[in-house]
Amino acid sequence: MILVTGGAGYIGAVTVRELLDKGFAVRVLDKFLYGDAPLDDVRTRIDCISGDLCRLDEAVLDGVDVVIHLGGLSNDPTAEFNPEANRRLNTDATRTLAEACKRRGIKRFIFSSSCAVYDRGMMAEDVIQDEDAAVEPRAAYATSKHAAERALLALTDKDFQPTIFRQGTVYGWSPRMRYDLVVNTFVRCAFESGRLTVHCGGEMWRPLVDVTDVAKCYLACIQADLKDVGGQIFNLAYKNFRILELAHWVKKALDGIVPVEIEVEYGSNTARDYRVSTKKLERVLGFRPRVSVEESARHMARKIQAGIHADFHNPRYYNIQWLELLVEIEQHLKRLGSIF
Numbered sequence: 268m269i270l271v272t273g274g275a276g277y278i279g280a281v282t283v284r285e286l287l288d289k290g291f292a293v294r295v296l297d298k299f300l301y302g303d304a305p306l307d308d309v310r311t312r313i314d315c316i317s318g319d320l321c322r323l324d325e326a327v328l329d330g331v332d333v334v335i336h337l338g339g340l341s342n343d344p345t346a347e348f349n350p351e352a353n354r355r356l357n358t359d360a361t362r363t364l365a366e367a368c369k370r371r372g373i374k375r376f377i378f379s380s381s382c383a384v385y386d387r388g389m390m391a392e393d394v395i396q397d398e399d400a401a402v403e404p405r406a407a408y409a410t411s412k413h414a415a416e417r418a419l420l421a422l423t424d425k426d427f428q429p430t431i432f433r434q435g436t437v438y439g440w441s442p443r444m445r446y447d448l449v450v451n452t453f454v455r456c457a458f459e460s461g462r463l464t465v466h467c468g469g470e471m472w473r474p475l476v477d478v479t480d481v482a483k484c485y486l487a488c489i490q491a492d493l494k495d496v497g498g499q500i501f502n503l504a505y506k507n508f509r510i511l512e513l514a515h516w517v518k519k520a521l522d523g524i525v526p527v528e529i530e531v532e533y534g535s536n537t538a539r540d541y542r543v544s545t546k547k548l549e550r551v552l553g554f555r556p557r558v559s560v561e562e563s564a565r566h567m568a569r570k571i572q573a574g575i576h577a578d579f580h581n582p583r584y585y586n587i588q589w590l591e592l593l594v595e596i597e598q599h600l601k602r603l604g605s606i607f
């Protein structure tokens with residue numbers, strides 16, 4: 268049995284389907300912050316548990332052989348919205364879950380970290396960073412992910428062999444859609460306005476990877492020899508791109524579907540900027556992401572044309588908007604007592 272935390276999320280919903288397709292038994296633990304609809308069509312095939320990682324009920328680990336830990340707050344704005352809650356979830360709850368796994372002899376543990384840990388600011392030297400590069404994250408999100416990585420590595424021994432994937436920014440279609448990720452945002456903008464606005468000259472570098480490649484990589488890791496992947500960190504990306512280059516790939520993908528103009532603004536650059544090496548992923552795990560930005564953007568466009576996730580104003584597609592809304596409603600309901 269494979270436990271996927273955050274299994275109703277953007278990456279989780281794709282991962283769960285990939286695991287089911289390969290014949291694995293799957294349990295999902297999720298707080299369903301964005302709802303549980305992304306699991307509607309697989310619900311009868313999985314063990315679906317509503318729960319909070321910050322209040323872990325260890326029974327969720329009964330019968331589990333592998334954990335894929337995706338539950339968390341998943342970008343800079345949501346982390347900065349409440350840095351303390353972000354640390355409790357992304358770092359402390361990860362450590363607690365890992366300790367429980369170790370006590371129960373669950374050795375295989377996949378953790379979705381982020382290449383954001385490599386961000387050293389725009390003034391830093393432009394180098395391709397591998398897993399051995401010294402990192403010194405400053406933002407709340409990257410700091411919480413890096414602290415979780417260190418906690419996992421500190422627990423590593425013969426009884427607990429975590430694998431950490433430092434993922435690039437993910438793109439592509441998922442049953443739980445996010446339009447707050449750069450490529451997906453460009454596709455959405457293309458349909459909404461036909462205009463892709465690129466800030467700061469679009470010169471920032473970012474590693475990126477398609478969501479189905481992420482799910483396939485987890486699968487490759489589960490099937491790999493534990494002595495090769497246990498206690499290891501891997502960068503997971505298809506390629507490093509400049510943001511302006513991404514806009515051009517999306518424009519090309521949507522050629523003949525919607526007309527697209529690219530508008531470049533030249534302001535001072537304070538955005539995240541880093542490049543990573545994926546050689547270790549290929550050398551040790553033998554895995555290479557395959558899905559290009561162009562292919563992925565075209566796939567998203569076909570879904571949108573079919574009316575799937577085409578309600579772009581739905582706040583659920585934008586993590587920070589949705590969380591702000593939930594918190595506002597929570598406070599309002601506390602004052603109201605009840606609505607009727």
Ligand SMILES: NC(=O)c1ccc[n+]([C@@H]2O[C@H](COP(=O)([O-])OP(=O)(O)OC[C@H]3O[C@@H](n4cnc5c(N)ncnc54)[C@H](O)[C@@H]3O)[C@@H](O)[C@H]2O)c1
Nearest residue numbers: 273275276277278298299300319320338339341379434437
């Ligand atoms: N999407 C990316 O570009 C990207 C890149 C690098 C790393 N990651 C990491 O991958 C993981 C998954 O990202 P995603 O894009 O699928 O995010 P997502 O926001 O779509 O999904 C996160 C899931 O975690 C669940 N969750 C949140 N708090 C919880 C709690 N307290 N208890 C149980 N479940 C909880 C949410 O309900 C949601 O279903 C995250 O840890 C993220 O940091 C994502």
